[in-house]
Every structure is written in C-alpha cells, then in structure tokens.
Amino acid sequence: MNRFLDLGDFPREQVKDLLGLAARLQQTPQPQALAGKVLGLLFLNPSLRTLASFQSAMMRLGGTAVVITPGQGTWQMETRSGAIMNGAAAEHVREAVPVLASYCDAIGIRMFAEGRNLAADLAETGFRMMADLCDKPLVNMESAMGHPCQALADWHTMDELRVPERGKFVLSWANHPRALPLAVPSSTVHMAAMRGMDVVVLRPEGFALPEPIMEKARQAAKASGGSVRETDNRAEALDGAHVIYAKEWGSPQHYGDDEADKRLREYLSDWCVKESWFRAADPGCHFMHCLPVRRNVAVADEVLDGPRSVVIREAFNRMVVQMAVLYRLLRG
Amino acid sequence: MNRFLDLGDFPREQVKDLLGLAARLQQTPQPQALAGKVLGLLFLNPSLRTLASFQSAMMRLGGTAVVITPGQGTWQMETRSGAIMNGAAAEHVREAVPVLASYCDAIGIRMFAEGRNLAADLAETGFRMMADLCDKPLVNMESAMGHPCQALADWHTMDELRVPERGKFVLSWANHPRALPLAVPSSTVHMAAMRGMDVVVLRPEGFALPEPIMEKARQAAKASGGSVRETDNRAEALDGAHVIYAKEWGSPQHYGDDEADKRLREYLSDWCVKESWFRAADPGCHFMHCLPVRRNVAVADEVLDGPRSVVIREAFNRMVVQMAVLYRLLRG
Amino acid sequence: MNRFLDLGDFPREQVKDLLGLAARLQQTPQPQALAGKVLGLLFLNPSLRTLASFQSAMMRLGGTAVVITPGQGTWQMETRSGAIMNGAAAEHVREAVPVLASYCDAIGIRMFAEGRNLAADLAETGFRMMADLCDKPLVNMESAMGHPCQALADWHTMDELRVPERGKFVLSWANHPRALPLAVPSSTVHMAAMRGMDVVVLRPEGFALPEPIMEKARQAAKASGGSVRETDNRAEALDGAHVIYAKEWGSPQHYGDDEADKRLREYLSDWCVKESWFRAADPGCHFMHCLPVRRNVAVADEVLDGPRSVVIREAFNRMVVQMAVLYRLLRG
Numbered sequence: 001m002n003r004f005l006d007l008g009d010f011p012r013e014q015v016k017d018l019l020g021l022a023a024r025l026q027q028t029p030q031p032q033a034l035a036g037k038v039l040g041l042l043f044l045n046p047s048l049r050t051l052a053s054f055q056s057a058m059m060r061l062g063g064t065a066v067v068i069t070p071g072q073g074t075w076q077m078e079t080r081s082g083a084i085m086n087g088a089a090a091e092h093v094r095e096a097v098p099v100l101a102s103y104c105d106a107i108g109i110r111m112f113a114e115g116r117n118l119a120a121d122l123a124e125t126g127f128r129m130m131a132d133l134c135d136k137p138l139v140n141m142e143s144a145m146g147h148p149c150q151a152l153a154d155w156h157t158m159d160e161l162r163v164p165e166r167g168k169f170v171l172s173w174a175n176h177p178r179a180l181p182l183a184v185p186s187s188t189v190h191m192a193a194m195r196g197m198d199v200v201v202l203r204p205e206g207f208a209l210p211e212p213i214m215e216k217a218r219q220a221a222k223a224s225g226g227s228v229r230e231t232d233n234r235a236e237a238l239d240g241a242h243v244i245y246a247k248e249w250g251s252p253q254h255y256g257d258d259e260a261d262k263r264l265r266e267y268l269s270d271w272c273v274k275e276s277w278f279r280a281a282d283p284g285c286h287f288m289h290c291l292p293v294r295r296n297v298a299v300a301d302e303v304l305d306g307p308r309s310v311v312i313r314e315a316f317n318r319m320v321v322q323m324a325v326l327y328r329l330l331r332g
Numbered sequence: 333m334n335r336f337l338d339l340g341d342f343p344r345e346q347v348k349d350l351l352g353l354a355a356r357l358q359q360t361p362q363p364q365a366l367a368g369k370v371l372g373l374l375f376l377n378p379s380l381r382t383l384a385s386f387q388s389a390m391m392r393l394g395g396t397a398v399v400i401t402p403g404q405g406t407w408q409m410e411t412r413s414g415a416i417m418n419g420a421a422a423e424h425v426r427e428a429v430p431v432l433a434s435y436c437d438a439i440g441i442r443m444f445a446e447g448r449n450l451a452a453d454l455a456e457t458g459f460r461m462m463a464d465l466c467d468k469p470l471v472n473m474e475s476a477m478g479h480p481c482q483a484l485a486d487w488h489t490m491d492e493l494r495v496p497e498r499g500k501f502v503l504s505w506a507n508h509p510r511a512l513p514l515a516v517p518s519s520t521v522h523m524a525a526m527r528g529m530d531v532v533v534l535r536p537e538g539f540a541l542p543e544p545i546m547e548k549a550r551q552a553a554k555a556s557g558g559s560v561r562e563t564d565n566r567a568e569a570l571d572g573a574h575v576i577y578a579k580e581w582g583s584p585q586h587y588g589d590d591e592a593d594k595r596l597r598e599y600l601s602d603w604c605v606k607e608s609w610f611r612a613a614d615p616g617c618h619f620m621h622c623l624p625v626r627r628n629v630a631v632a633d634e635v636l637d638g639p640r641s642v643v644i645r646e647a648f649n650r651m652v653v654q655m656a657v658l659y660r661l662l663r664g
Numbered sequence: 665m666n667r668f669l670d671l672g673d674f675p676r677e678q679v680k681d682l683l684g685l686a687a688r689l690q691q692t693p694q695p696q697a698l699a700g701k702v703l704g705l706l707f708l709n710p711s712l713r714t715l716a717s718f719q720s721a722m723m724r725l726g727g728t729a730v731v732i733t734p735g736q737g738t739w740q741m742e743t744r745s746g747a748i749m750n751g752a753a754a755e756h757v758r759e760a761v762p763v764l765a766s767y768c769d770a771i772g773i774r775m776f777a778e779g780r781n782l783a784a785d786l787a788e789t790g791f792r793m794m795a796d797l798c799d800k801p802l803v804n805m806e807s808a809m810g811h812p813c814q815a816l817a818d819w820h821t822m823d824e825l826r827v828p829e830r831g832k833f834v835l836s837w838a839n840h841p842r843a844l845p846l847a848v849p850s851s852t853v854h855m856a857a858m859r860g861m862d863v864v865v866l867r868p869e870g871f872a873l874p875e876p877i878m879e880k881a882r883q884a885a886k887a888s889g890g891s892v893r894e895t896d897n898r899a900e901a902l903d904g905a906h907v908i909y910a911k912e913w914g915s916p917q918h919y920g921d922d923e924a925d926k927r928l929r930e931y932l933s934d935w936c937v938k939e940s941w942f943r944a945a946d947p948g949c950h951f952m953h954c955l956p957v958r959r960n961v962a963v964a965d966e967v968l969d970g971p972r973s974v975v976i977r978e979a980f981n982r983m984v985v986q987m988a989v990l991y992r993l994l995r996g
Binding site for chain 3: 064072084091095
C-alpha cells in the first residue's frame with residue numbers, strides 16, 4: 001500500500017484486513033515499529049482530530065511528525081497552475097509539496113473542496129494535483145470528496161459496537177450556519193454501503209447528494225450485498241435504524257452560491273437531531289457524527305450528551321485506524 | 333497523583349517531596365522514564381514558557397507532546413454550556429477536551445480568567461468545566477486563579493537560592509497597559525505562605541486582592557507557621573525583604589470594567605520596580621517575576637538586567653519542576 | 665564548533681569537512697546520534713523549508729525540536745533596547761531568548777532584516793543582539809545579511825551535480841512584487857566565491873549589492889582562487905554560465921523606501937528568468953533558487969518545471985547539511 005486516498009481504491013477484504021491490523025496494534029502496541037520515520041502533515045484547512053490523532057498515532061509507533069500550516073508561520077500557498085504570482089501567496093504547492101515530501105517518509109495532505117465548481121470538486125482536481133506532486137507514501141487527510149480516515153474509523157467503531165453488517169444506516173442531513181463540503185457525506189455513504197448496510201440518505205429538498213456520489217455508493221453496495229437510496233421522509237427513514245449518522249453539507253443544487261444555499265436552510269431549523277428522532281429506531285440505535293459539531297444547530301445537547309452518542313469513540317478510533325494506515329504505508 | 337491543579341490540593345510534605353523529585357531528575361536524568369507517553373497541551377491563551385517548557389520537559393523524559401491552539405490551525409472553541417452554536421466557534425470543548433484526552437496519556441490545559449465576573453472566576457467555573465471533561469491525568473497550565481507550575485518553580489528557585497523559609501516575601505503590584513488576571517498573584521501568595529514565609533502584599537488603593545485569595549493564603553500560613561498581610565506602604569513593605577516579587581493585575585474592585593481600571597492606573601506609573609526599591613531590603617534580596625514582563629512599565633531595565641534578578645532561573649525551573657509533575661502523573 | 669552564523673567564520677577546509685560529514689550522515693544514518701537532545705527554533709519570520717528541515721534533521725538524528733513563533737500562540741516580542749513596553753509586544757527578546765535557550769541544547773533563530781537602515785542591517789545589529797542573549801550552541805536560520813544553511817546546502821548541491829569548482833556562477837536579480845532582504849544574495853555570492861568560482865552578479869541599475877557584501881565576497885575569492893564582479897549586461901553575464909542562480913532583492917540604493925523601490929521595478933518585468941536565458945550558457949547549466957519563488961514573476965514555469973531546475977534538490981539538501989551542522993554543534 002503506497003497511498004491511502006479513498007476506501008474505494010481497495011477491495012473490501014483489504015479494508016477488513018486494515019481494520020484487523022488496527023485492532024491488533026491497539027491490543028499489542030508496537031512502540032518502535034516506525035522508529036526513525038518522519039511524517040509530514042500539510043494542512044491547507046483547520047483541524048483538531050486529524051492534527052492531534054495523526055501526531056499521536058505516529059508517536060505511539062515510535063515515529064515523529066512535522067506539521068506545516070500555510071499562513072500560520074508558513075508562507076501562504078498558491079495552488080493554481082500557470083498563475084502569475086504577484087498576490088499574497090509567496091509559494092506554489094508545486095514547490096512546497098515535493099520539498100516537504102523530500103524531508104519526510106510519508107505525507108498527509110488536507111485540502112478541502114474549493115466550493116465553487118461542483119464538477120471540478122467531484123473530479124478532485126485540487127487533491128489530484130497535490131498527489132501528483134508527491135513521490136512519497138501519501139494519506140488523504142480530507143479532500144474535496146473524500147475523508148477515508150474518518151470512514152475507516154467509523155467502520156471500526158461500528159464493528160466494535162457490533163452494529164449488524166446488514167443493519168440500517170441512516171445518513172441524515174443536519175443544519176449549519178453555512179454550506180459545508182461533501183467529503184464526509186460522500187465517504188460515509190460509500191463506507192456504509194461497502195460494509196454491506198442498507199443505507200438511507202435522509203435530506204430535505206435541494207440537498208440530494210450528486211449522482212456520482214450516489215452511483216459510487218451503489219456500486220459498492222452491489223459488491224457487498226447492501227443497498228443505497230435517498231428520501232426526504234424522515235419517519236420512514238428513521239424507522240428501524242441501527243445508526244443515525246448526522247452530517248451538515250451545502251446544497252449541491254446551489255453549489256458555490258452561498259446566498260441561495262442560505263435561503264434554502266432558513267426553513268430547515270428542525271433538521272437538528274433530537275432525542276425524538278430515535279423513537280422508531282432500533283432500540284440499540286447509535287448516534288454518530290464525525291465532529292466538529294455545532295451543538296443545538298445540527299444536533300441537540302440531549303443527543304450528544306446522551307447514551308446513544310458514540311462521537312468520542314469515533315474520534316478516538318481515528319488514531320487507532322490511522323496507526324494501521326501508517327504502519328501499512330511505512331512498513332508494508 | 334492524578335491531577336496537578338493547585339498546590340493547595342496537596343499537603344506541604346507532598347509539595348516538598350515533588351521538589352525533591354525535581355532536584356533528583358535534574359541531577360540524574362531519566363531520558364526513558366516516559367518513553368511512549370504522549371502529552372496533549374491545549375492552549376486557549378498565548379504562551380512561551382509553558383509551551384516550550386512542557387514540550388522540553390516531556391522530551392527530556394523520553395515522551396512526546398501534541399500542541400493544540402484553537403484559532404491557530406484548529407477550530408475556534410465554544411465553552412458555554414447550552415450554547416446554540418451559530419457563531420464563529422465550530423467546536424465545543426465538550427467534544428474537544430475528551431477527544432484530545434483520548435489521544436493522550438495526560439493533558440495540560442491553559443484557560444485564563446474570563447475577566448467579567450469575579451465570583452465566577454474565583455470559583456474557577458471555566459477550568460472546572462474543562463477538568464470535568466477530562467478523564468486522563470491533568471495539569472493546570474494556568475487557570476483563572478491558579479498557576480501551580482509557576483508557584484512550584486518559584487518555590488524551587490527560592491530553595492536553590494537558599495532564601496530563608498521564614499524570610500520576608502513581598503509581592504508587589506506593578507503597572508501594565510491593561511488589567512491582567514489574578515492567577516499568578518493568587519498562586520504566589522499562597523505558595524509563599526505555604527513555604528512558611530512572612531508574606532506582604534504591597535499594592536495601591538483599589539488593587540487589594542479579593543478576600544478569598546487572602547483567606548486561602550492565611551490558611552496556608554497558619555499550617556506552615558508563616559504570615560500574610562497587605563499594605564500600600566511601600567517603605568514599610570520593602571524594609572528587610574528577602575524577595576521582591578513583582579506582578580501586574582487588574583483592579584478587583586473594578587473587575588471587568590476596563591475603563592475604570594485604566595483610570596485608576598493612570599496615576600500609578602511609579603509602580604515600576606526600580607533599583608531604589610531595594611535600598612532598605614535585605615542585602616541579598618532577590619527580584620522575581622513570572623514573565624512575560626513589560627520592561628520599563630512594570631520593571632525597569634536596571635532591575636531586570638541587574639544581579640538581583642532571578643527571572644531567567646525561575647523560567648528555567650518551570651521545566652525542572654514540570655518534569656517532576658509529569659513523572660508523578662504518568663509513573664506515580 | 666559552537667555557533668553556525670556565517671560561512672565566513674570558518675576556513676574553507678572546515679566548510680568542506682562539514683560537507684563531508686553531511687555526505688557521510690546521508691550515506692550512513694545515525695538515528696541515535698542526538699538522542700535526548702532538544703533543539704529550540706525561534707521564528708520571528710515565516711518559513712517552510714527551515715521549519716520542516718530543521719525538525720526533520722533533528723528527528724533523523726534521534727533528537728527533538730520545539731518551535732516558537734511569536735504572534736502564533738506565543739506573545740509578540742519587543743526587540744528594541746530600552747523600550748518602554750506599553751504597546752502590543754508583551755515580552756522582550758532579552759527574556760525570551762535566554763529562557764528558550766535554557767530549555768534546549770541548541771537554538772536556531774530566524775530574524776530577517778528590519779529593512780529601514782542599511783548600515784544597521786549590514787552590521788547585523790538585530791541578530792547580534794539575539795546571539796549575545798544566547799549561551800547555547802546557536803544556528804543562524806536567516807538573519808539580515810546571512811543565510812548560511814542555504815549557502816551550505818547550495819554548495820553541497822553543486823558538489824553533487826559536479827559543477828566545476830572553477831565554473832561560472834551567475835547570481836541574477838529577479839523581479840518580485842516588493843523589496844526583499846539581502847540575506848540570500850549576500851550569502852550566495854560569498855559562498856560561490858569561497859568555493860572558488862567565477863562569480864558574476866547580474867542586476868539592473870539601482871540594484872547593485874552594497875559594497876561591504878561585494879568586498880567580503882572578493883576577499884573569499886582571493887583566498888580560494890575565484891573572482892567576483894557585477895554587471896547589468898545580461899548577454900555577457902550568462903555566456904558560458906555553469907549556474908544561473910536567481911534571487912529577488914530590494915534596491916540597496918532606496919533601502920527602506922518601498923515607493924521608490926517599487927517605481928524602479930515597474931520597468932523590470934523582463935527580469936523573470938526564462939528558458940531563453942540559457943541559450944548561450946554552458947550546455948549543462950543548472951538553474952538554482954533558494955525558494956520560495958514567485959512563479960512567472962521571478963522565474964517562468966518553463967524553467968522551474970524544466971530539466972535545468974535543481975531547486976527541489978537544493979531544498980532537500982537543507983536537511984542534509986543541517987544534520988551535519990547540528991551534529992557538530994551538539995556532538996563536536
């Protein structure tokens with residue numbers, strides 16, 4: 001394994017093998033496995049879990065990490081090809097990425113969607129350009145359409161909690177003050193479908209996931225025996241759910257048009273997950289969210305602080321699965 | 333020892349035992365004592381000494397550290413309970429603290445006073461909430477009313493310099509462009525009283541320390557055989573002093589009212605410690621300050637650059653005593 | 665070796681010995697050479713290569729690093745002697761530097777030219793003051809007039825590429841949106857002269873390097889058998905060049921006068937290095953630049969992305985030579 005960019009790049013068995021390695025590393029620590037190895041972490045966007053969990057994962061395997069955050073002690077970076085660089089950005093990623101890679105044994109890159117052109121973001125134009133510049137093992141720490149470390153951690157969390165592989169997985173849209181990227185919803189439906197679950201995307205009008213995201217998830221479901229569909233009928237969606245996974249995202253219909261998106265969500269303040277949403281769910285239904293979460297906008301305190309919530313475990317499992325990813329990338 | 337939040341939580345003998353451990357670790361380094369351990373450092377406020385000394389303390393014991401600074405590459409954080417999070421803060425500390433703790437073997441948190449409500453800050457409402465969220469060994473890296481690592485370092489510094497345990501310790505108010513928190517004066521009078529010293533708080537009208545701070549110090553003095561009093565008579569206070577410890581703080585009388593505080597300090601520009609302040613002091617009198625210090629506002633160059641100043645040693649001893657604290661928290 | 669501040673502080677043989685050590689450490693890693701050692705990195709200015717390469721160099725030798733960036737989680741710093749500190753800066757470097765040094769086994773400091781007074785910057789008044797405050801092994805991570813780690817890396821790169829020691833080295837001025845410091849041009853001409861090369865400084869009217877910089881380079885050339893001269897005749901300068909090294913710098917004639925400098929460079933947009941510049945150069949001529957570089961302002965894409973460019977190798981060699989510098993400072 002030389003790159004960890006998308007769960008879809010791997011057959012299901014290889015993902016399960018990675019989860020097995022994660023469990024073994026958790027049970028039997030290998031504090032010298034990556035001794036002498038240096039991981040470079042390039043953050044073009046903010047982070048808490050990714051920032052802390054990649055460092056601690058590396059350290060727990062005996063390695064070390066270097067963090068680079070453009071604009072925070074480091075030059076601002078240009079990403080456009082052919083740019084005449086007479087603005088604020090002092091350095092182009094065409095230099096920055098290979099230079100950082102040259103100092104390190106592996107690299108992680110976080111680069112969110114640009115959020116203007118849906119087709120470009122769906123094609124991962126930004127992250128692909130970055131990946132092409134890097135000749136070392138590479139991890140996607142969240143791109144325009146993918147957050148594979150989060151997906152892997154969520155899969156691991158469901159396995160730990162013995163959520164049935166054929167269980168009902170509801171990804172519900174949730175409100176937020178502004179349009180957020182599609183990386184987590186995209187990765188999450190694909191992951192749950194790949195795990196073999198019956199996936200329902202619950203979202204209001206105007207927030208249907210783009211067809212390429214749904215189609216990718218359907219392909220994964222076909223291979224695993226699961227299913228994928230979407231609805232705006234909350235009662236029907238939540239009925240019998242084993243997992244309610246909340247996520248905020250911007251309207252794909254009004255992609256890049258913040259004003260139109262905002263008008264749409266003005267009437268959607270009841271898309272804040274409450275305890276009542278779990279009434280018809282499976283009695284053991286879990287609440288999941290990738291964090292960070294806007295309390296009482298996307299999810300009510302009563303849910304986050306209640307017994308159904310497994311959000312802290314999901315976050316902890318980021319470290320757990322990333323140890324496995326780093327181990328595979330750096331030790332094979 | 334599972335938490336290091338306040339010297340007042342420990343009997344005097346346990347503090348002296350910690351100082352003994354600090355001295356031993358300084359003499360006989362234990363470069364592998366904390367191998368494989370990860371310390372998480374959460375800074376809700378700026379830092380230099382704390383930031384650098386905790387990292388180097390951990391590294392000198394073979395461990396590693398992860399630094400999280402909200403707003404600097406990490407999401408801004410909400411701290412209010414029940415908040416409807418539709419503002420700038422993307423993450424609540426109710427998630428951030430347990431998540432960070434889950435990646436680490438111990439956590440340090442810096443969270444200054446909010447500076448609006450004196451009673452709330454005296455009750456440490458902010459830091460207590462953070463501490464309640466953390467199920468790992470925890471260090472107070474400066475809260476509203478406490479800076480125990482600084483207090484411990486200052487105690488160690490006085491021991492090194494053979495300042496008499498029954499000596500005269502003068503905590504003098506010093507000027508500053510704006511109102512600063514009460515954490516260091518509070519911790520300092522308590523520490524000096526606990527050490528058994530005759531403590532005099534020298535301050536202008538309007539800057540008397542709040543009664544709960546004085547009462548806590550008096551209780552410590554009662555147990556140790558020391559004493560605590562306050563005055564605005566500079567000549568009398570400085571007479572025979574073994575230590576003059578300067579510190580800036582805001583007017584408790586006008587707590588949270590920056591304008592009123594500012595008017596008060598307009599007439600207090602002579603509260604800048606000068607060489608002349610030491611004329612009637614003990615010949616071996618030392619000058620102490622926790623840093624950072626505003627030169628020629630709070631303390632004159634002649635004092636900071638002169639032979640009485642031990643401010644660099646105090647800062648160095650932050651690392652020394654924190655090695656002992658981390659050792660106890662992580663090795664018992 | 666206790667300080668690495670300027671290549672000019674060392675005889676040529678000692679520099680070559682350092683390059684030899686760099687090559688040996690690259691061939692035969694010594695992952696425990698600096699185990700237990702802590703390097704403090706103080707950045708008063710932004711960085712990418714220096715920030716990442718010093719950390720990874722230290723880690724690859726088994727040591728660790730602490731990064732301090734005033735204004736980024738750390739107090740802003742005052743540097744002026746005798747200042748009455750009632751402004752934004754909360755801490756003076758007179759405290760900050762010795763304190764940081766006390767936590768570490770060696771220190772690196774980056775402090776660019778102030779850019780107002782040429783004589784003061786030529787005299788390195790700022791960096792000298794910082795160096796005087798530090799009683800630990802010290803590395804210049806770029807001062808007003810020097811960037812010795814870059815110079816050493818560039819020397820190493822030319823050795824690797826077998827650029828003739830007597831070859832023609834052209835340092836060419838290049839355009840930039842604003843006046844940049846003289847540290848790299850100053851260090852570069854001196855390094856190339858010290859290596860024994862025929863150095864030509866190619867620059868437009870108004871951008872002649874200050875006489876003390878040229879004189880220092882001439883002295884180095886005298887000792888090594890090289891030569892140093894300057895010209896504004898591009899065709900003559902580039903003819904037969906073995907290296908074209910591009911660098912942006914402000915007009916020494918209008919030092920500190922940004923408006924005058926800007927007017928001057930309005931007519932200099934053709935000082936952007938293009939492939940055509942290499943027509944009369946030696947067939948094996950390499951293109952060098954220290955990075956970061958403004959693409960299509962200072963250097964055209966066609967050059968940076970073409971086979972002549974060795975800028976990524978130069979950046980990689982920062983780590984390589986810094987391992988040797990740290991080894992010598994901390995192990996002798």
